[in-house]
Amino acid sequence: MKRKTKMVHGGITGDKVTGAVSVPIYQVSTYEQPKAGQHTGYEYSRTKNPTRHALETVIADLEQGEAGFAFASGMAAITSVMMLFKPGDHFIITDDVYGGSYRLITNVLTKFDLTFTFVDTSNTEAVKEAIRPETKAIFIETPTNPLLKVTDIRDISKVSKENDLKLIVDNTFSTPYFQNPIPLGADIVIHSATKYIGGHSDVVSGLVVVNSASLAEDLHFIQNSVGAVLGPQDSWLLMRGIKTLGLRMEAIGSNAQKIAAFLNDHEKVNTVYYPGLTEHPGHETTKQQASGFGGMISFDVGGEEKAEAVLEKLHYFTLAESLGAVESLISIPAKMTHASIPRERRLELGIADGLIRISVGIEDSEDLIEDLKQALK
Numbered sequence: 001m002k003r004k005t006k007m008v009h010g011g012i013t014g015d016k017v018t019g020a021v022s023v024p025i026y027q028v029s030t031y032e033q034p035k036a037g038q039h040t041g042y043e044y045s046r047t048k049n050p051t052r053h054a055l056e057t058v059i060a061d062l063e064q065g066e067a068g069f070a071f072a073s074g075m076a077a078i079t080s081v082m083m084l085f086k087p088g089d090h091f092i093i094t095d096d097v098y099g100g101s102y103r104l105i106t107n108v109l110t111k112f113d114l115t116f117t118f119v120d121t122s123n124t125e126a127v128k129e130a131i132r133p134e135t136k137a138i139f140i141e142t143p144t145n146p147l148l149k150v151t152d153i154r155d156i157s158k159v160s161k162e163n164d165l166k167l168i169v170d171n172t173f174s175t176p177y178f179q180n181p182i183p184l185g186a187d188i189v190i191h192s193a194t195k196y197i198g199g200h201s202d203v204v205s206g207l208v209v210v211n212s213a214s215l216a217e218d219l220h221f222i223q224n225s226v227g228a229v230l231g232p233q234d235s236w237l238l239m240r241g242i243k244t245l246g247l248r249m250e251a252i253g254s255n256a257q258k259i260a261a262f263l264n265d266h267e268k269v270n271t272v273y274y275p276g277l278t279e280h281p282g283h284e285t286t287k288q289q290a291s292g293f294g295g296m297i298s299f300d301v302g303g304e305e306k307a308e309a310v311l312e313k314l315h316y317f318t319l320a321e322s323l324g325a326v327e328s329l330i331s332i333p334a335k336m337t338h339a340s341i342p343r344e345r346r347l348e349l350g351i352a353d354g355l356i357r358i359s360v361g362i363e364d365s366e367d368l369i370e371d372l373k374q375a376l377k
C-alpha cells in the first residue's frame with residue numbers, strides 16, 4: 001500500500017458486525033465477561049478500548065512500528081515514554097525542544113532523578129561528546145520549533161546503536177506522512193496528535209509508536225498503570241483526521257513552499273527559516289530522510305513592534321498558539337510559546353524579538369500571499 005491509501009485503508013477499518021464504514025465510537029468503560037476471569041480481549045477501557053485500539057493500530061501501521069499507543073495529550077505521551085526509564089538514567093536531548101517538553105524535563109522529571117543534557121542534535125559530534133556511562137537515550141525533535149533545525153535521524157541512530165541507547169524522535173512537525181523515523185533507525189516515535197494528525201484544532205492528544213515487542217509490552221504496562229489514555233471520542237476524531245492527513249500535508253507543503261519563496265524575496269523580511277529553501281542548513285538532510293518539508297515557516301521582520309504590526313493587519317492568519325491545522329495560524333514565539341525562556345537565552349538560540357512563526361493551512365496560497373503582502377507593506 002502506498003502512503004495515502006494506507007491512511008484510508010490501514011489499521012482496522014469499519015465494523016464487521018454492522019458493515020459500518022467507520023470504526024464505531026465504543027463509549028464504554030467495561031465489558032461483560034462470559035465467565036469470571038474470561039474475557040473477549042476487552043476487560044476495562046483504560047487497559048484497552050476498541051476505538052482507541054483501532055487508532056493505535058493505524059498509527060503503528062503508518063509509522064512502520066510494532067505497536068501504537070494513544071494518550072490524552074502529547075505531553076502525556078512524552079511523560080509515559082519517560083516512565084520507561086529509572087532514576088539515575090541520563091538523556092541527551094535537542095536543545096530547542098518544544099517548550100512543554102522543556103518544562104516537563106526541567107521541572108518535573110528531574111525530581112525523579114532523570115538527568116538531561118541539552119545539545120544541538122543537528123551536530124552529531126556534539127551528541128557523541130555528551131554521552132556518559134549512565135546515558136540511556138537520545139531524544140530528538142526534528143525539525144524544531146521555531147527555527148526548523150534539522151537533525152539527521154540516520155546519523156544519530158548510528159550513534160545510539162553503537163552506544164546501546166534508545167533513540168526517541170518527536171515527529172510532530174513532519175507527521176507520519178512526510179517522515180518515518182523507525183525505518184531510519186529510531187526506537188520510539190512520539191506525536192502531539194493535537195497538531196497535524198488531528199488537523200482541525202479540535203482535539204488534544206498524543207501518540208507513540210515503538211519498534212519492538214519488548215518496548216510494546218513495557219509501554220502498555222505503563223499506559224495501563226499510569227492511565228493517561230485517550231478517550232474513544234477523541235480517538236475517533238484522530239482516525240477521521242488521519243484519512244485526510246496525506247491530502248492536507250500535500251496542500252500545506254505546497255502552500256508553505258510558495259509562501260517561503262515569497263517571504264524570502266521580500267525586502268522587509270530578514271531571515272526566512274524553512275527547510276524547503278535550498279539555503280536552509282537542513283535542506284539536504286530533509287531531502288534524504290523525509291518526503292516533504294512541512295508547513296512551518298519562521299521569519300524575522302527585525303523587531304517586536306514590526307512583528308506586532310504585521311500580525312494586526314492579517315486577515316487569514318489566526319493569532320494563536322498551536323499549529324498543524326487546516327486554518328493558517330500565526331504567532332510571535334518570543335511573546336508566546338517561548339516567553340518563559342529568558343531573553344538572553346532566546347537570543348542565543350536565535351529566537352529574535354521580531355521572529356514570526358506561521359503554521360500554514362490549506363487555504364488558497366494566493367489569498368495567503370496577498371494577505372502577507374498587504375500586512376508587510
Ligand SMILES: *Cc1c(COP(=O)(O)O)cnc(C)c1O
Pocket residue numbers: 073074075076098100101141145170172173191192193194195204205206
Ligand atoms: C504541541 C507539541 C507537544 C505537546 O503536545 P500536546 O498535545 O500539546 O500535549 C510536543 N511536542 C511538539 C513538537 C509539539 O508541537
